[in-house]
Amino acid sequence: MQEFVTMSLEALKTRFKGVFAFPITPFKPANWLELDVEGLRRNIKFLLENGVRALVPTAGTGEIHSLTLEEHKKVIEAVVEEARGHALVLPGVPGATKTAIELARYAESMGADAVLAFPPGGSEKGLLLHYQCLADAVNIGMMAYNTMGWRPEFIAELAQVGKVIAVKDEVSDLKAFSAMVRLVGDRLAWICGIDHSAMIAHYYFMAGMQGFTCGLINFAPRYELEIYEAGVRRDYEKVLELQRLLAPIARLRAKTSGNLVKEAMNMVGLTGGSLRPPQIPMREEERMELKRLLIDLGLQV
Numbered sequence: 001m002q003e004f005v006t007m008s009l010e011a012l013k014t015r016f017k018g019v020f021a022f023p024i025t026p027f028k029p030a031n032w033l034e035l036d037v038e039g040l041r042r043n044i045k046f047l048l049e050n051g052v053r054a055l056v057p058t059a060g061t062g063e064i065h066s067l068t069l070e071e072h073k074k075v076i077e078a079v080v081e082e083a084r085g086h087a088l089v090l091p092g093v094p095g096a097t098k099t100a101i102e103l104a105r106y107a108e109s110m111g112a113d114a115v116l117a118f119p120p121g122g123s124e125k126g127l128l129l130h131y132q133c134l135a136d137a138v139n140i141g142m143m144a145y146n147t148m149g150w151r152p153e154f155i156a157e158l159a160q161v162g163k164v165i166a167v168k169d170e171v172s173d174l175k176a177f178s179a180m181v182r183l184v185g186d187r188l189a190w191i192c193g194i195d196h197s198a199m200i201a202h203y204y205f206m207a208g209m210q211g212f213t214c215g216l217i218n219f220a221p222r223y224e225l226e227i228y229e230a231g232v233r234r235d236y237e238k239v240l241e242l243q244r245l246l247a248p249i250a251r252l253r254a255k256t257s258g259n260l261v262k263e264a265m266n267m268v269g270l271t272g273g274s275l276r277p278p279q280i281p282m283r284e285e286e287r288m289e290l291k292r293l294l295i296d297l298g299l300q301v
Contacts, residue, residue, distance in 0.1 A: 012141045013165040016189035019228045020054040020213040022061035026273030039271030044082040050221040059092030061215040066276050080110045088113045095120035097130050101137040114141035124154050135163035152179045159187040181208035196250040199243040202236035219264045249293045258282030267301045
């Protein structure tokens, strides 16, 4: 198996900034049981060509819980091969400790830079044990995924786990996020999930956010990258202006039971593919609204 030189964790942490794209996992149009690996590669090339420099495959937008172990590995391999030398790649690994170790080791063997480590359920001691076991198993870095509203004091303990270099905060609690940053500081890189419909990304930049994750970037990369660039410039009026443009499509995504990102990708000529249960199609009236919103954003449909 090919070996790759792993950069130091401190050097890697300095690269944890910007927009972290969460690519979809496309399935064949006529058969949702089968991965569309070539379609995935085309999508990744599109993101890279449009300036994306951090990719998080097999995460929530990538339907991590719908993938078999073998599919997970195929996605990791394809994304790493396409992105090598162009973008950070940190695949998502699930909260099941043994499976997470196997997938993290595979990601490392393929040349991934880090992993996004989903949390298991359980106590804080159990969570720390999970992340410590994962850290002991690999040499690459980890971004811990806060979906559970962790206490700032727990984040400080987590920062002591050797390979944990970043936290992805998905809780959308600005007060709690600010407390984490004040307590832990630059021991971790701070990446957030941003809800454009709330239009408060500028406050997260002020509080210390160094980057954010997104799924809409799969078909609208320019807007997401411009939001980050404006935030770094502290041009918060521009951040608000861009979020106002994306807010309607973000609200539609939140209220529909269908997979808006895949529907939108199919509409604009990318590879959204078919939907694997439990994903279901959008209703026709939602699809018509989506089409109108894509046109409003200047996207070809």
